[in-house]
Amino acid sequence: MYDFAIFWEWLSFGVRWLHVITAIAWIGSSFYFIALDLGLVRREGMPEGAHGEEWQVHGGGFYHIQKYLVAPARMPEHLTWFKWESYATWLSGFALLAIVYYAGADLYLIDRNVLDVSAPVAILISVGSLAFGWLIYDQLCKSRLSDNDTVLMLVLFPILVAMAWGYTQLFTGRAAFLHLGAFTATIMSANVFLIIIPNQKIVVADLIAGRKPDPKYGKIAKTRSLHNNYLTLPVIFLMLSNHYPLAFATEFNWVIAALIFIIGVLIRHYFNTVHARKGNPHWTWAAATVLFILIMWLSTVPKVLTGEERVSATGEAFMASTHFPAVRDTVMGRCAMCHSAEPGWEGITFTPKGVKLETEVQIAEHAREIYLQAGRSHAMPPGNVSHMTAQERALLVTWFEETRR
Structure with a gap:
């Protein structure tokens, strides 16, 4: 049995490492393409259908990149798809959730002073909440709200705050933060799996069949990709938070989680603005710093009162x-x-x-x-x-x- 405990610890470490590797690949490509897209410039002499281009230098070489809003006139011989990074990140993350929080539900997932339920019930709540998050988000994106990204994000934020509070009423503080991160990451990965890649495949199929692709599919995919871009930094914080009890184990932990989403959006707004060559909004860093100081204060007052101890x-x-x-x-x-x-x-x-x-x-x-x-x-x-x-x-x-x- 003790050999199994050691094996399980190394399995957890191995899957965690895999999750970090795949997340780096996914986040890196996501950040790169958003920056590339925002930096595109229209110039004379571009091929028909090209929306913009950019010259970049890296590693001693020069790269000339062009973007087509719909598709080029003919299908290139080799087409690279960016999807496995997202799939592998979500799958390894869910495996880690199962290894740590489902297998160790009595210790890591369930706080009987918060909600006294059995391990199977807690696991069902966990899985159900992830599916619920995607369904709500997807329906909002398909509603009239999708016509204005800013309005849509303002509607989504209260939902994220509500989920942050809700998770703290169901699980341990550590599990609550982890689940809010998984809730958001599930939305991001489902965007890739269910919207972005299928839409791109429709465009490719039309091109191969000689039909003119509908530009709406590219527009929808770009919108979902932009959402992923703004959600990435809060997810990283939530996934790292399990090492810092001042974040997850205090009375106002759900408020801290809500403020982290705002900080993440502020930071991404700065970089997206710079990459689009629309200025340097340094105020975003000042605002993020003020919010982080507020988080530090919230983590210390008042101290959480714990209930009677229970032994498994x-x-x-x-x-x-x-x-x-x-x-x-x-x-x-x-x-x-x-x-x-x-x-x-x-x-x-x-x-x-x-x-x-x-x-x-x-x-x-x-x-x-x-x-x-x-x-x-x-x-x-x-x-x-x-x-x-x-x-x-x-x-x-x-x-x-x-x-x-």
Whole structure:
């Protein structure tokens, strides 16, 4: 069983790495093409049907790029499609969601002080919310609101705020932020899978058949791509937030998430304006800084009040172990000075990663993390500042492995 725990930890790490790799590829190509599109210039002598062109230099070479709003007069011999980056990012992200939050639902997904449900019910709520997000967004995009991108985004923002609040009423703070990111990322990837690529395939099919493609398909695809561009930075923040409890584990976490969407839009507005050669709106950085300072303040007042602790069946098993009294004393002596509601270690104001280890229930519920971080590895305590001995680490390993057999 303990070998499986190590395998599962490495599986999580491997899938997380894959998710980062694919996300870099997707976000990189998305940012590049938006910048390219905004920087296109119409010049004399361009081929018929060309909307604009741009010269770029990179890596010692010059690139001459032309864009056709609908399609060129004939199909090129080789056509590169940008879609697998998006698909791989979403699939690896969902796999990571399943590995960490579904498989570890009792620890990472469910907060019984927020909503006392079983793991299957929590997982169904999770999956259903992702599908719900796409359906609502897609219907709004197909409504009359789609005639004005600004109005559409202003309508979408309250929906995102409502989802941010709703997730905090369903899951742990960490899972709430992760799900809001997954909610948004699902919209982005579905845009590629269900709208952008199918529309481009319609245009290609018409071109091959000798028909004149309808320009509406390109216009719709461009609009959805622009939405993805503005949503990207908030998604990155939400995916990274699980490492920072000051973001997800405070009372106003849903307000913080809402403000992050505004900051992301401000930053993208700056870059999109610059790339379109329409000026340098430096005010966007000032506004983003003010909002971030507001987020810092919201993360500290007031402190969240927690309810009565509950122990899972797995936690009860760890507490019943004959090794538990010694483990409890070890953890409280070596770890609890930082991992507590009021950390006693100088320079640490809030418990690292939101993990508290000052009660028996908390220690039992975090048995796997203690085993991996302080037993099988020497990651904790950092730099072994509390002088945990080799015998104490061996005790943590024995306690976990014997209990899990």
